[in-house]
Amino acid sequence: MEGTIGSKGLVKKTELVRIMTDALISLGFNGIATDLQNQSGVNLLDPTLRHFLDEAKRKEWNSCVKLVQEEEEGLQVRDEKVARFLLLEQIFLDFLKDDNLDDALNTLQEEMTPLGVKRRRLEKLPSKFVFADSGEERFTEVTRKVRKLFPPAAIVPEGRLVRLLEESLYHQMRDCDYHNAPDTDMSLCFDHCCWKSKIPSKTVQTLVGHTDEVWFLKFSNNGKYLASSSKDNTAIIWEINAEGGEFSMKHKLEGHEKPVVVVLWSPDDQQVITCGENEVIKRWDVGSGQCLQTYGRVDVGSISCGWLHDGSGIIGAMADRRIYLWNLDGTEIEHEQGQRGQKIYDVAMTSDGKWLVSVGREQNEISLFDRVTRGETVIQVEGMVTSFSLSRDDKYLLVNLITQEIHVWMIDGRREPRRVYKFSGHKRSRFVIRSCFGGYDDNFIASGSEDSQVYIWHTDFEKGPCCVLPGHGGAVNCVSWNPTDLHMLASASDDKTIRIWGLDLE
Structure with a gap:
């Protein structure tokens, strides 16, 4: 499903389908979202990326590191060293949580330090353990940081379609010389113009x-x-x-x-x-x-x-x-x-x-x-x-x-x-x-x-x-x-x- 649509040819078909799929899921129409993926052949997430996120949710951090390190079928990121450090950091914190100081020290010295991360960042690691968040909060924070390292089109940002529509309405409103009406008067069904x-x-x-x-x-x-x-x-x-x-x-x-x-x-x-x-x-x-x-x-x-x-x-x-x-x-x-x-x-x-x-x-x-x-x-x-x-x-x-x-x-x-x-x-x-x-x-x-x-x-x-x-x-x-x-x-x-x-x- 390659190619573009629109009068200016700026909208990629595959990206539009993925954004629509995300919007359908956010609205609770999961079945329709599945049908759209099946009929279009365009998945919301790449299989490797989906596997990575599933492993991260289960806190299988070692598996996540391997997916980042694999060269051919692995996860594509913009900075492999930064991604590996973020994941190894979780392994280090889990070792500390289990009082496994030897493995924690080994992870720090043998795997994290060689990545060339600034010393100040390494010195902050113990404080992260002291003020550690719950498991769900840690997962959310780690995946948020790793997502920034994915190529721009790898993951559809949450609520992307709504944000694009809101920005369109906002720019129409700001470009209107006579806009003097509540935002509730704005509509997606026609171009906005206050006379x-x-x-x-x-x-x-x-x-x-x-x-x-x-x-x-x-x-x-x-x-x-x-x-x-x-x-x-x-x-x-x-x-x-x-x-x-x-x-x-x-x-x-x-x-x-x-x-x-x-x-x-x-x-x-x-x-x-x-x-x-x-x-x-x-x-x-x-x-x-x-x-x-x-x-x-x-x-x-x-x-x-x-x-x-x-x-x-x-x-x-x-x-x-x-x-x-x-x-x-x-x-x-x-x-x-x-x-x-x-x-x-x-x-x-x-x-x-x-x-x-x-x-x-x-x-x-x-x-x-x-x-x-x-x-x-x-x-x-x-x-x-x-x-x-x-x-x-x-x-x-x-x-x-x-x-x-x-x-x-x-x-x-x-x-x-x-x-x-x-x-x-x-x-x-x-x-x-x-x-x-x-x-x-x-x-x-x-x-x-x-x-x-x-x-x-x-x-x-x-x-x-x-x-x-x-x-x-x-x-x-x-x-x-x-x-x-x-x-x-x-x-x-x-x-x-x-x-x-x-x-x-x-």
Whole structure:
């Protein structure tokens, strides 16, 4: 059954039959697998190899060594010395287990040492006996190592067909510009392709409630609410109707004397904090809309704010170039990070509470302050940072630069921070423009723009945006992707409105 099949002639018939046989056995169709081998004349395993594996399972290691050493009808391996050593090692360990020290020593000196294995490997042999696994575990480990020495096509790797099919689906998914659907939507029965209709690109509702420019907005963690803040000195909590899917105003939060820069949700979505521009920070109850606490220092205004990772306190980036931490009752928490050499522009804490992330207004750097070690990691970027946001898993940092570029940095803590993506296309010359991660598995980046449009990029394609959404009548200052609805995006604009974007199914 020689030859190949397929339009490109890349698939060997014998390999395909063997892979199919393995898949049938893994699915429990042993009888069908036997029929396939009989009819095709292609065995899943070469008879010599099957004999070797049977002998290994019975721990007949001497027989296995002979099969490896035979030149004509023996087992073909890529490195005979390594294979023999692995098998002789088992013989040595069995002798030690039976207290047969003479034969163990003889095996070591007469058969293993001449193979030229590194001395350090030989010195580890006694410890392998002390920490010896059960017989079945030893068999599995030995055969796993010996299998690596067989020619590539000698043994079909376990689950090979499933792995090939999964890789095919994965590559189709990653090559799709608009992939914004759960993996369960993938099918083997047709080539995968998400059309632009999978991206929120149609205005499904316009929210009117602010009387001046809307500077910031953020969906709640459960996706049921949206909070916005404005130059009109207020913030608004919007609630989505479970039946119709439309937002309505729940509370208008009034009490600031200056524009509200940001509004942020507590981890449990029960409270929000608002930061007045060079003013104070306020904490509000979402249920009642009442102000619960005000935070700040005498004659020192706030620049930005954030929540402690567990919702137990408040972070304030203040005009005196310091970061302050408060308990919910307003008492200060000891914080050893000193005064910055520049005005702090934005601040946030990772969800595990380990890192305090901040950026300064003048210098091209981002600070990662380790709250455990009290050490600091500084990321140098290619231009002044105008805003940043963290991915939900805290592994990535999304950075907006004055150069009209958006950079993505990996900051997972296992290695030095490094830039992994760079995007451009949106417009920014005067204002603070904010971006966000979103969509399925946070595979998209959305950003506002001074040209009154929303820009969306797929993170796997460092090219132009995959979608540009017109509709606003002024600069788009901020965007937020609903964390629980892949197909809902919100944008805030100087035109005093908020747009809710959904799927265009027409």
